[in-house]
Amino acid sequence: MTEQPHQLEIRNLHAAVGDQPILKGVNLVVPRGELHAIMGPNGNGKSTLAKVIVGDPEYTVTEGEVLVDGVSILEMEPDERARLGVFLAFQYPVEIPGVTIANFLRLAMQARKPEGEEVSFSEFYGKLTNALKTLEWDESIVERYLNEGFSGGEKKRNEILQMLMLEPNYIIMDETDSGLDVDALKVVAKGVNSLRGPNLGGLIITHYQRLLNYIVPDKVHIIVNGRVVQSGGPELAQKLDTEGYDWVKQLAAAGD
Ligand code: ADP
Ligand code: MG
Numbered sequence: 001m002t003e004q005p006h007q008l009e010i011r012n013l014h015a016a017v018g019d020q021p022i023l024k025g026v027n028l029v030v031p032r033g034e035l036h037a038i039m040g041p042n043g044n045g046k047s048t049l050a051k052v053i054v055g056d057p058e059y060t061v062t063e064g065e066v067l068v069d070g071v072s073i074l075e076m077e078p079d080e081r082a083r084l085g086v087f088l089a090f091q092y093p094v095e096i097p098g099v100t101i102a103n104f105l106r107l108a109m110q111a112r113k114p115e116g117e118e119v120s121f122s123e124f125y126g127k128l129t130n131a132l133k134t135l136e137w138d139e140s141i142v143e144r145y146l147n148e149g150f151s152g153g154e155k156k157r158n159e160i161l162q163m164l165m166l167e168p169n170y171i172i173m174d175e176t177d178s179g180l181d182v183d184a185l186k187v188v189a190k191g192v193n194s195l196r197g198p199n200l201g202g203l204i205i206t207h208y209q210r211l212l213n214y215i216v217p218d219k220v221h222i223i224v225n226g227r228v229v230q231s232g233g234p235e236l237a238q239k240l241d242t243e244g245y246d247w248v249k250q251l252a253a254a255g256d
Contacts, residue, residue: 004070085169
């Protein structure tokens with residue numbers, strides 16, 4: 001068997017809600033070891049891209065491919081995608097009443113194990129202690145119910161906790177910075193940066209450049225009207241910060 005590339009590849013991806021096309025040919029390659037930022041004006045398909053990658057049934061893929069380590073995932077259920085190590089942090093995390101964070105984390109870790117392999121208590125507890133330390137979070141938090149009564153900042157921190165526990169191969173973070181103050185932003189960034197290394201790839205989706213001061217991306221791509229209209233290094237995010245999005249919208253219009 002030939003060696004498969006360790007990368008997330010999005011190839012000519014078209015997706016729609018009902019008969020309304022939203023993604024119109026997105027091409028991206030994110031090797032493991034790199035974090036790429038996806039930026040763009042609101043309403044242009046950033047969240048749709050994230051949701052299609054994790055398999056949200058609301059969206060129909062009409063053309064193209066999503067390949068994780070060379071394997072097409074579009075026919076897979078969301079939990080199969082998660083088992084491949086694809087992790088999504090939502091813009092609006094859900095509440096799950098009656099499930100404590102500790103239980104949820106344990107179940108989520110177990111779900112990623114191959115059949116017949118158990119998550120040991122020492123593995124679980126060791127990881128949990130480290131993760132909580134990174135996030136500067138008190139241990140008592142894990143006895144609370146998932147997201148119930150959490151502030152925006154606590155929900156985001158909890159997602160990063162999940163990420164640290166699950167050690168995904170690919171993370172998709174959709175506007176994880178929205179509604180966070182600088183202190184919470186720094187904690188989120190610290191968690192993500194602690195996972196960075198040759199095994200982690202991912203997309204950091206954000207409208208604002210602010211988060212990228214703390215999580216410096218390897219590349220930046222701008223999505224307008226369902227397509228990547230420009231790619232570059234971190235300096236591209238700086239440019240958007242100072243010049244806004246008007247010039248990219250013009251680029252997109254010229255491309256139509
Ligand atoms: P972004 O994340 O860049 O702000 P989205 O991907 O959320 O953009 O949305 C892109 C476009 O698709 C918007 O016009 C939005 O209204 C539309 N859209 C996204 N999801 C849905 C949906 N579930 N139902 C109807 N329209 C949707
Ligand atoms: Mg969005």
